[in-house]
Amino acid sequence: MKGHSKNFKNLFYSQLFANTGDILYIVGLISYIYMVTQSATSSALIPVIITIGIFISGFISPYIYQFVTKKNVLIIFQSSKTIIMLLIVLLILNSNQILSIYILIFLNSFFDGFTNPVKNSMIPLIEKENMIAPSNAKMNTMNNTIQVGGWAIGGILLAYIGYMNVIIFTICLYIISVIFILKLTKIKEIEEERNSMLNSFKKMIKINISNKLSLFFNLSTFIESFAHSVWIAAILLVYIQSFLNLNVVWFGFINSLFFSGMIISGILVNFKYDIFERKSSFIIIFLPIIISLLNASFSMHKFIIIALICSFLYGLLDETRTIILNSKLQKDLKSENITQTYIFNNMVYSFSFSLSTLIISYIIDHSSVIYAFIIAGLSYLLVCLLGISFKKNLV
Template sequence: MKSKSFHMLWLGQSFANLGDVFYIVSLISILYSVTESSIYLALLPFLNMLGRFISGIISPLILHMYKLKSVLVWSQFSKTVVLFLLAYCLSSQVASSIWFIIICMFFIAFFDGWAMPATDALLPRLVEPHELMKANSFVSVISETIQLGGWALGGILVAILGKQNVIWLTFALFVVSTIMMQLIVDKTSFQAIDVKQKTMKILLEGWVIIWKNPIFRSIHIIIFIEAIANVVWIAAILYVFITEILNVTEVWWGYINTAFFLGLILGGIICSKLSLLFEKAIKLTILATSVGVSFVTLIFGLNSLAGIALIIVFLSGLINQIKGITIQTYLQSVAFIEDLPKIYSAQHSLVSLAFGFSTLIFGGVADYIGVQFTFIVAGILLAGSALYLFTVNQRFSSKYLLNRED
């Protein structure tokens, strides 16, 4: 992967992701100091979901009018401008009300929603076909490493530098990210489309492509079920499981999260090192990991021993990562390169919506029926996804073509 543009993409995205973590850590501290209420803290994931969902809905219009690189650069630049306003107003106390902070949070998530499909669709254009799985694995490992270490580092920086200064540090990271993304060179031809008379058609185009193509439809049914089932791993449900079922202290919440992220990182490394093997057996890999992830989710929900839970959650992260990278690579390989932005726009909207509503539903199930039951339901859903894959496995060719010029 010698492409300079690929390096600019993952470096720029890494600075942006690290800044996102620091910014969230700072905002948690700021919101709690202003409100002393956990309700406002719960707004963070909700606003992230809402902002990204809304921008995901309209992103096809943006992607039809501008190049992927331009969308990525302007998305990050817009986030940088909003964060500058937030940092300046918090530092000078011009406007530090809770509603001003909330509005800034929403718009940062909104602009981030443009970047996600643009990044996923741009990556296959910057590497050689035979390097695609390795590139996806590498980017995933970097992202998970940032998630693993960023929260701890963010907390330390807030304690040392102060909340407002960490916001300014995030601003600096966003500036560097924007510059690096500007250095990306995408040689794929592009022709802007007049969207005035075709707005509804363009908004629905990604959904139509997914629905009409049996392979895309099957992949997104799996992704939809996963988005619902993976809600059980959010902090609110996992925290209750640790205290009520594993019967250990809060520190184990950190252990469990660390084990999960280490599994994700190792899964990405394995995919990178064995990319050729997984590509040759991509159909079998998708089927095997689908069964594996449902099994470990069920076992985790039925287990009550903390030490065993660490091993299970590590395996869950590892298998989920291999499955996710494999499906991502397969989709990028079989789709026409000009269709990928439309497909990813619909996909990110679908995941945001499913995850957002499932959070409320599973939260209610955990409260009124029991937190163990949520993992059993999630495991059954994932088992249903694996069974569905077996019934439609003939749609997935073992010798898929890496035709990105078609």
């Protein structure tokens, strides 16, 4: 954390505890709901509800941000998430009302939809320009590390202390997160013109369409979701079992190497960000060609070693591009437009990822899993072509 501002450190640690809590409570609730219902479908509804909550919040958040500072957004909604967790504990103790728990899960993700855009748009307000890329690298590395370790830690905690104590532990993590948010100080923000809820939403859409960099960011997010959806557990398991004809244990290795690549990417960009920034336009526009070939290669062979190597490289290169693209957004966009861009991007990704997952799953059910990876490869080629058409805005 050398060279970073105190505000960034406080933001970083607040999100470290909040994100860890987000995974642990899902682990605990999946276990609880399955125990009560004995239904895998009931448990699988949790990520669907979370996606819906984040998507819907995008319609309201532009209006809310007009009246509340970024720091207060984090305080209010992270505190609200803590209260939601307390209500979930009370519901579990007093009844088995699964519908009520689903409603609370929706509210928790709905509040996340307010905090997520702020976490990204805050970085240029609290860091010097030359520290923006390292800040994004650290944030992404932390998020990916939690994604890798959170589920494993959640499983261990679930086995030793039970779902109830896992949820109580989540409450403790949320409280610590709020404490770090309260330590944020002297954040300069531009006061925005206040509009009605409908007009504030229209303004957000207009900003994202009229600004070429925002438009590219959201269009590429939509297209890339068709590649990202291929990497969900259900599709990878089909690939391992039906295409490679291997034991499901290899699913864990492919997943681990994918996330390892993402983590190493964050570390590399953090320490060598000046080199990566000098090549930012090449990374954003042309790196998708290599990523496309990596995805398509999964349909061209049946060698697990090649699949493992490609999985690692995919995680490494895709994450590098993500960090550099986000850093460029935060440097080049006006301060008042950054949050609006991330709000819309949250909505685009939650909608397109759900849509692409359904489409890819349908294709696999009615043909072969290899078509999923061909689509993923074509998606990144399309992103490259999109980048070429927006080249003057990305240089």
